[in-house]
Amino acid sequence: MVEKKKSGYWLTHLGLILGVLFIFFPVWLTFVASTVTQDAIIYPPLPMLPGTEFFENYANALFRGSPEGYGAKVPVIKMMMNSAIMAIGITVGKIIISLLSAFAFVYFRFPFRNLCFWLIFITLMLPVEVRIVPTYEVVANLNLLNSYTGLIFPLIASATATFLFRQFFMTIPDEMVEAARMDGCSPMRFFFDILVPISKTNIAALFVILFIFGWNQYLWPLLMTTDPDMRTIVMAIDSMIPTGDDYAHWPTVMATAMLAMVPPVIVVISMQKFFVKGLLESDK
Amino acid sequence: MEKRVFFKGWWLPTLLVAPQLLISFVFFFYPSGQAIWNSLFLPDPFGLKTEFVGLDNFRFLLSDPYYLASFKTTVIFSTAVSVSSMALGLYLAALADRLIKGAGVYQTLLIWPYAIAPAIAGVLWLFMFNGNIGLASYYLKALGYEWNHTLKGDQAMFLVILASSWGRISYNFLFFLAGLQAIPKSIIEAAAIDGASFWKRFGTIVIPLLSPITFFLLVVNIVYAFFDTFGVIHTITSGGPEQSTTILVYKVFSDGFVSQDLGSSAAQSVILLVLVGILTVIQFKYIERKVHY
Numbered sequence: 001m002v003e004k005k006k007s008g009y010w011l012t013h014l015g016l017i018l019g020v021l022f023i024f025f026p027v028w029l030t031f032v033a034s035t036v037t038q039d040a041i042i043y044p045p046l047p048m049l050p051g052t053e054f055f056e057n058y059a060n061a062l063f064r065g066s067p068e069g070y071g072a073k074v075p076v077i078k079m080m081m082n083s084a085i086m087a088i089g090i091t092v093g094k095i096i097i098s099l100l101s102a103f104a105f106v107y108f109r110f111p112f113r114n115l116c117f118w119l120i121f122i123t124l125m126l127p128v129e130v131r132i133v134p135t136y137e138v139v140a141n142l143n144l145l146n147s148y149t150g151l152i153f154p155l156i157a158s159a160t161a162t163f164l165f166r167q168f169f170m171t172i173p174d175e176m177v178e179a180a181r182m183d184g185c186s187p188m189r190f191f192f193d194i195l196v197p198i199s200k201t202n203i204a205a206l207f208v209i210l211f212i213f214g215w216n217q218y219l220w221p222l223l224m225t226t227d228p229d230m231r232t233i234v235m236a237i238d239s240m241i242p243t244g245d246d247y248a249h250w251p252t253v254m255a256t257a258m259l260a261m262v263p264p265v266i267v268v269i270s271m272q273k274f275f276v277k278g279l280l281e282s283d284k
Numbered sequence: 285m286e287k288r289v290f291f292k293g294w295w296l297p298t299l300l301v302a303p304q305l306l307i308s309f310v311f312f313f314y315p316s317g318q319a320i321w322n323s324l325f326l327p328d329p330f331g332l333k334t335e336f337v338g339l340d341n342f343r344f345l346l347s348d349p350y351y352l353a354s355f356k357t358t359v360i361f362s363t364a365v366s367v368s369s370m371a372l373g374l375y376l377a378a379l380a381d382r383l384i385k386g387a388g389v390y391q392t393l394l395i396w397p398y399a400i401a402p403a404i405a406g407v408l409w410l411f412m413f414n415g416n417i418g419l420a421s422y423y424l425k426a427l428g429y430e431w432n433h434t435l436k437g438d439q440a441m442f443l444v445i446l447a448s449s450w451g452r453i454s455y456n457f458l459f460f461l462a463g464l465q466a467i468p469k470s471i472i473e474a475a476a477i478d479g480a481s482f483w484k485r486f487g488t489i490v491i492p493l494l495s496p497i498t499f500f501l502l503v504v505n506i507v508y509a510f511f512d513t514f515g516v517i518h519t520i521t522s523g524g525p526e527q528s529t530t531i532l533v534y535k536v537f538s539d540g541f542v543s544q545d546l547g548s549s550a551a552q553s554v555i556l557l558v559l560v561g562i563l564t565v566i567q568f569k570y571i572e573r574k575v576h577y
Contacts, residue, residue, distance in 0.1 A: 012382045019376045020393045026408040029419060044422040101304040107290050108297035116301050123312050127511045129533045130556045133540040133549055134318035135311055154311040174289040187291040216401035218515035234401045238519050257407050264399035272392060280462055
């Protein structure tokens, strides 16, 4: 670096540490609240260090659910299962359909190719939140309310992944296809034996981004699921806080909040390299 | 951009694009078409028949004080969220970029909130500012400041902005850090040799070189504040008190599902659709320009 002043060095660290504390503080409080008794929370101020009820609270949340609120009594483990199925369904579904269509767009010439491309391109523009009412009606007419199919499929209809793969395929040298064709390789063989393996890093990067996107869905599951057993953890937490707030069973709610954060945070941290790549190259 | 070499045949590629096209038609084009269609009709109060009203829904919306208020709320909210989370992201990225060692550690410590759902972020901040038990409101009360975001609109707004920006810092940090690290050190060093101070260098070299990324982030953050913050608002305020935190996307939801005012909700969807369309075109214009550099 340009300058090497001691004071500047420590101030840089101090600034960053303050930033890290600001980021961590709400989560730390949540963790503390998930390890104490209800009494410790409803008589403020909340202690700054974890209490002794860690196992009690998490076991309660996981296997018995919140005792209060209209979303009461559904074990959180069930909600986490639903979230995992939804997140992985969205991730895998998006990656498969977009690998296939990007392959078709880049490596084939077929009738209406440009039209198809533009049709998919337009879907980039519109988040599900905007067309929420009619999409709900479609899913209701297909009898897909309270089903995993209904949770997953409407959220697969987006073009980001297709574009990412298309861009990547364009950078692959033409010699690869020429060599493959000369050796009498069929298109699907080329796809499975060459294209998919060299796209590994991109697939991993998209996996992280899409898993977080899927796990964190809120509005769609909120509308879709009336059956408590189909709730996902992120949307269900709101139903554990009764309006009026006083009677929420906070240790259970906060334990649930922690459990809702842990899987995506683990994915981000353990696949950080891919996450950064995926984020910088796509944007959603 | 076209490949020179390609495979022959038309039925295989058609089969390959079919799944995506099918899903797009069922869950995207048909519902979007429905939204546009419904926006031209007014269902009677019993939902028995609908009447064609042309652009009346739009005319009514644009003269509805609640809708215009929601527009204003959205502008204030998305500006505040974008500016504050970008400013903090840039600040932390500029600090991390100064470090020779340890930038990676701070990156790990700062980026994970990206994984936290806006709705969960909402619950965390709601817990801190809860009027009865929240730590923040407890100490504010001790300082003589009455906190009650369920009654006071400006406090509710502050809280949803805080919760929405908090989770967004990591995203902006990551992009700014990547942008800063892409600036050649030789330029900075040359300026330093010529006697430019840190702030002088930051203002005249770093900021201009970061402007494309800043512009990109501004658009992306506005889109985030428009749509993805639904969870924050729903968990913390449900749009209240007195609609003071009802942003446009929340109004589509509350008019469409809570009040069942389908014509108006559809017209609002169409207006949002146009807004996102404009933002997307701006974003792509930018990306195109980046390619031509």
